[in-house]
Amino acid sequence: MEEVAKVAGVSVATVSRALRTPDAVSPKLRTRIEEVSQRLGYAPNRIAGSLAGARSPLIGVIVPSLTNSFFAGTLDQMTTLFEASGYQLMIGQHGYDTDREERIVAAFASWNPSALIVTGRRHARGTLATLSAAACPVVEMWDHGERPLDSGIGFSNRAAGELAARYFVEQGLIRTAFVGATLDKDDRARARAEGFKDTFRGLTGLEPLILPAGSRELGEGGAALKRVIARQPEIQAIAFSGDMLAVGAMFEADRMGLSIPGELKILGYGDLEIARHTNPRLTTIRPPHKEIGEAVVRHVLERLKTPDTPSVNLDLGVKLILRETV
Amino acid sequence: MEEVAKVAGVSVATVSRALRTPDAVSPKLRTRIEEVSQRLGYAPNRIAGSLAGARSPLIGVIVPSLTNSFFAGTLDQMTTLFEASGYQLMIGQHGYDTDREERIVAAFASWNPSALIVTGRRHARGTLATLSAAACPVVEMWDHGERPLDSGIGFSNRAAGELAARYFVEQGLIRTAFVGATLDKDDRARARAEGFKDTFRGLTGLEPLILPAGSRELGEGGAALKRVIARQPEIQAIAFSGDMLAVGAMFEADRMGLSIPGELKILGYGDLEIARHTNPRLTTIRPPHKEIGEAVVRHVLERLKTPDTPSVNLDLGVKLILRETV
DNA sequence: TTCAGATTTGCAAACGCTTACATTTTTCTT
DNA sequence: AAGAAAAATGTAAGCGTTTGCAAATCTGAA
Structure with missing residues (x-):
């Protein structure tokens, strides 16, 4: 900057102003300074600027x-x-x-x-x-x-869970589950699980199954599906705390010969790109990413x-x- | 820092040294300074540090x-x-x-x-x-x-493309295609496409189909599959420049009633988590992410x-x- | 005990900008 | 044309650290 000032024949203060608050410098000097700093390839030091x-x-x-x-x-x-x-x-x-x-x-x-x-x-x-x-x-x-x-x-993540529960109840679904990734650590997933549980219970008097998943990846979705079925063979619908888990469950259901949505309904969360392309396409809750x-x-x-x-x-x-x- | 120095009864230089190069300060002072800066909740200003x-x-x-x-x-x-x-x-x-x-x-x-x-x-x-x-x-x-x-x-992305071509040839596949996302802008995808084309041509004397895709998302994979089939109905195998495109194509193939790998072989690139879970599981090329x-x-x-x-x-x-x- | 050498500490000068304030120049009013 | 107000520019004091160098202190050998 000193260099630029010298070449342009002005003080460093003027250079600084020309570059940061161009309005505070006369048009003549401004252009000259801009031209010079351009020619010299001057790049201001952001660290010094931030300190000052x-x-x-x-x-x-x-x-x-x-x-x-x-x-x-x-x-x-x-x-x-x-x-x-x-x-x-x-x-x-x-x-x-x-x-x-x-x-x-x-x-x-x-x-x-x-x-x-x-x-x-x-x-x-x-x-x-x-x-x-x-x-x-x-x-x-x-x-x-x-x-x-x-x-x-x-x-409100709680509201997202409530929405899922309400929709299941509207559809006449009785035996439902919520599968959430790392419910112990992820507050937001937990809030959704709780919203789901409380609402479902409030509306039907029935207890949904709440199951944690080890991660939010596809593989866990498949594994969780098996666990849900083991615990509740008559399960009708599962809400997942993430689309990837839901898709993993769909792949697994496919392998098990379980038809979706015929024999089992699945609800995702996230509305990732993939939700639009699966067979069948995934119903999901969309947060405002x-x-x-x-x-x-x-x-x-x-x-x-x-x-x-x-x-x-x-x-x-x-x-x-x-x-x-x- | 000045504060810490005053309380600890030393100069700021000593505080700086105690914090950055503890060995240069006597154990007695070092502990005192650490204790004081702890107590005062002192956090060094990284900007000043970086400037100096x-x-x-x-x-x-x-x-x-x-x-x-x-x-x-x-x-x-x-x-x-x-x-x-x-x-x-x-x-x-x-x-x-x-x-x-x-x-x-x-x-x-x-x-x-x-x-x-x-x-x-x-x-x-x-x-x-x-x-x-x-x-x-x-x-x-x-x-x-x-x-x-x-x-x-x-x-070498070129080598990745070569690998795909060589594998197709080894499998006796003749009518092949390479679908790449944004080949015009993504140099790496283009290098793979070229490695594929050159090697396939060199090995078989045949010309593979090289098709661009608009993006690297699932939907484009399905769309590209349709375009490939329109251009070359007898297509045997397609290599994709990304797993997501490949998965999109698999979903589309499913909808079209096209069996994989029976009627069409698909090769991905990326080895994303999802490649391990599709039905059938996706053969792919793994870059060392x-x-x-x-x-x-x-x-x-x-x-x-x-x-x-x-x-x-x-x-x-x-x-x-x-x-x-x- | 003394003194050289090693170790520890302090002093003060950067680091490269921004900006309050002072000074100079320009513009406008009468 | 003079003087006041406004605009442009310069001067210099920081901003909060690090670090070379000098000063002070300590260590150990003679």
Whole structure:
């Protein structure tokens, strides 16, 4: 920058202004400085800029897993949109481990980020402390509930479970099950399971089977199907906490010669691309993946531009996508 | 830090040393400083640290897409492993757009990262300039070829295509096709297509059908299957540039009443989880997803620890996973 | 006990920008 | 044309660390 200033015959302050707040510099100088820094291939040092300025153009995002299609989709949206506004994403994953989340949040906070975005509403004590102390907007996404730390953008997982139960009851289904991946660690999956159970019980007085699955992968779906049938041979319908589990169960049912939806109904969750292509096509509950990413970016950008913008707490809702398996 | 220094009754220099190079401080002071900074909840400002030190503990990784399972898997590995060594990942995606890649590389370089990791071997002129000028290790991953910019860790996509062709020929398959996603933009898919075509032609003197697909998603696989059959009704075997396309084709074949592998053989690429669960299970070519991530991290960490470590250019190879569709 | 050498600590100068404030130049009003 | 107000530019003080070098302290041999 010093170099550019010298060549352009101005002070570094003017160069800085020409580059960051062009309006504050006379058109003549501005063009000269732009031309020179172009010619010299000058690239500002973001680190120095961040240290001098109040905060860095970094945005920390923490998700449970990068390989989970839901979060991958949200991150996809966010990198693209934030990048366009000149922000860089720092992405961290904790694998549903709250201690690891705490360490990542602390690490991210020490970069003076412009915003911190975490997944879910349950955090370790230290995470809460760090987030509350952070001098930037904090968004808890993918979940809706009362009193977010700062802003919350997501939907009610409980409502998603309720929706599944209500739909089963409407269809006259009596012997049902909910299969959820890692219910012990994944709060959101657990909330769906509980919404399902409570609603089904409330509506019918009957007890649905609630079964955990070891992972959210296809293979577990097939295995879970077998376990459900072993426990309840007369099962009529199963709701899964993820489309991949549901598809795995469909493959397994195919192998077992069990016809879907004839002998068994299957309901997914996620509305992944694959749900549109299976035979038969998978009926599923669609969380607002993309909408969450968009809403988070829009809100954060707004907060950053107009600092007195109030926090929000949005429930983006879920939708039942009727296809052929229920 | 000043605060900690005052409370512990030492200078900030000593605090810095106690925290970063504990061996350079007497045990007595070290424990006192650690205790105080613990008590005060001191978190060092990474930005200031990076400005003062030679470079930042940031590692830039650029992939074509976050939602592509291959790269998601590699990133998964890398975030976890680098995080454990105190590095943060900055992740960028360019959607196979070289201009966008250029902008991202430039943006990342301005953070004085400890390493820069890009996908593939073809880059815009400006990207090459930035990467060559970067004062840090540069790794080009997911592809193997001669003369990487600095280090290269991947495998030969051409060899993957050759493997597919050779296997088809060994099986006595004559009327074959290769369906590739976005062959115009994805160099790696194109290299596989060319390896397939050249080898098949060389071995049999026959011309395989090479067809582009609009995307790498399931639906396109089904659509491509129909197009292949329209062009060549007697088709015996199709190699796909991705497992998802292959699975989409299997679903479509199912709908068409076409038996696999009886009437049509299908070969995938990727060895995604789903390949193990379809009916019949998908024969596929496995690129070394995980191995790439691990090798990149190992190499970069080595380079960072011992700066005079030489660059590498590794070919990790591909493997044919025999299952039931060919 | 003394003193050289090793170890520990402190001082102060970067690191490369941003920005409040002061100064200079330009523009406008009368 | 003079003076006030507005706009443009420069000066310099940070931002919170790290680190080379000097000073102080400690260690052990003579």
